[in-house]
Amino acid sequence: MSTAASSSPTPGTSTGPSPSGKRSTADAGHQLLLLQGGAELFPALVDAMDAARSVIHLETYIFEFAGSALLVAEAMERAARRGVNVRLVVDGVGTPRIPAEWAKRFATAGVRWRVYAPMGRLGLLLPSTWRRLHRKLCVVDGIIGFCGGINLIDDQDDVALGRLKAPRLDFSLRVAGPLVSEMADTMEQLWWRLQAVRKARQREFKAAWDALREASPIGDFSRLLQVLDGSASHADHAEHAEHPDDAESTGTTLAPPLGVDGARATLLLRDNVTHRHDIERAYLKAIGEARREIVIVNAYFIPGRRLRKALTMATSRGVAVRLLLQGKYENFLQYHAARPVYQALLKAGIEIHEYAPSSLHAKVAVVDQRWATVGSTNLDPLSLLLAREANVMTSDRR
Known part of the structure; x- marks a missing residue:
């Protein structure tokens, strides 16, 4: 992300329909805080949840109830015990079930949860089951939102690769500003859809909930949303990503998170109804308007034509x-599906670097240091054609 506000047109500013179905552009007035890994995201989630007074709504693909991810589960439990309305939606493939101990603890505390598209006997053999909830969103009291690629799993645990020698590379954004209400709206829509009630009743429930939300108290987030000075440099974060073990070996802490105030930003969604191609179009527009540099960091990269x-x-x-x-x-299969694509891109003069220190799970991009996106969207057919995804895009020169 860049360092000075810009009023000139920037790549990808027009972003397509918002959750309400209207055409939207990047609005000003956002605070954006870049968080690297669960080491930064989980404490930020806990801080926000501990300040909540009304509602916490969380969606994730994977919720592994172990290691550092337990900090988030415990914060949700504490909030529900205080009377906060806590809702959790997990994906039926990424998190087939809530562990019995935590199901009991959540039920006792009052945390409500749903599993999106649970797997049947045939698993993923049916194409209709490939439409997954892959986005990672959280909204607290309608004031603070989180969007990124980080699942709720310890940075050094991996469901496929086992225990990692170094933390995986991944990012999320903490957001305050106008787009948080859009984030809350899209999460509300999915929540009521999962209640298995008729659409007319869904509308009634949502209207009642909206009225309750407007009348509910909100937490004091002033400490969390202090003015950001952006003192951490991109070089600090690049150094940490390149040498993730240095902090432990030298006793130093992580580089301070990168953040900006007053940023222009918008929420980009992908679903199978009204937002089928919004994220892909935003990428195509930004790439098409690039003049100097495109940097893409992506975990599953098998782009279409x-x-x-x-x-x-x-x-x-x-x-x-x-x-x-x-x-x-x-x-x-993942390795061999990517090879032919790599060869064609290398031949065209594109630089490709493979991340070696640990697993890479990030989905971020920067164009000309004036357009950037952070989210859950891989540049592969599953993300771009089937899954529910969410990215935040900013078009500020910061």
């Missing part, structure tokens, strides 16, 4: 295109 064409056309205009991709593959 349009994205491949956009990237190769950018290189033909003299734009430097750099990709940081997964170096530790979870399975044989």
Whole structure:
């Protein structure tokens, strides 16, 4: 992300329909705080949840009730015991069930949860089951939101690779500002849909909930939302990502999180109804308007024809295109599906680097240091054509 506000047009500012179905652009007035890994995200979630007075709504693909992720489960439990309305939605593949101990603890405290599209006897053999809840969103009291690629799992645990030698590379954003209400709206819509009631009743329940939410008290988040000075440099974070063990070996702490106030930002969604191509179009627009540099960090990178064409056309205009991709593959098919794509892109002059220190799970991109996105969206067919995804896009020169 860049360092000074810009009033000139920037790549990808027009973003397509909002959750309400209207066309939206990046609005000003947001505070954005970049968080690296669960080491930064989980304490930020806990701080927000501990300040909550009204509602906590959390969606995630994976919720592993172990290690550092337990901090979040415990914060949700504490909030529910205080009378906060706590809702959790997990994906039926990423989190097939809540462990019995935590199901009991959540039920006792009053945490409500739902499993999105639970697996049947045939598992993923039916194509209709490939539509997953892959987005990672949280909204607290309608004031603070979180959006990114980080699942609720310890940074050094991996469901496919086992125990990692170093924390995985992943990012999330803490957000305050206008788009948080859009985030809350899309989560509300899914929650009521999962209640298995008729649409007319869903509308009635949502209207009643909206009225209750407007009348409910909100927590004091002034300490969390102090003015950010952006003192941490991108170099600090690059150094930490390159040498993730240094902090432990030297006794130093993580680089301070990167953050900006007054940023222009918008929420980008992908679903199978009204937002089928919003995120892909935002990427294509930003890439098409790039003039100097495109940096994409993506865990599962098997782009379709349009994205491949956009990237190769950018290189033909003299734009430097750099990709940081997964170096530790979870399975044989994933590795071999990516190889032919890599060869074509390398031939076009695109730089490809594979992340070696640990697993890479990030889904971020920066174009000309004036357009950036952080979210859950991989640039592969599952994310772009089937899954529910969410990204935050900013078009500020920060």
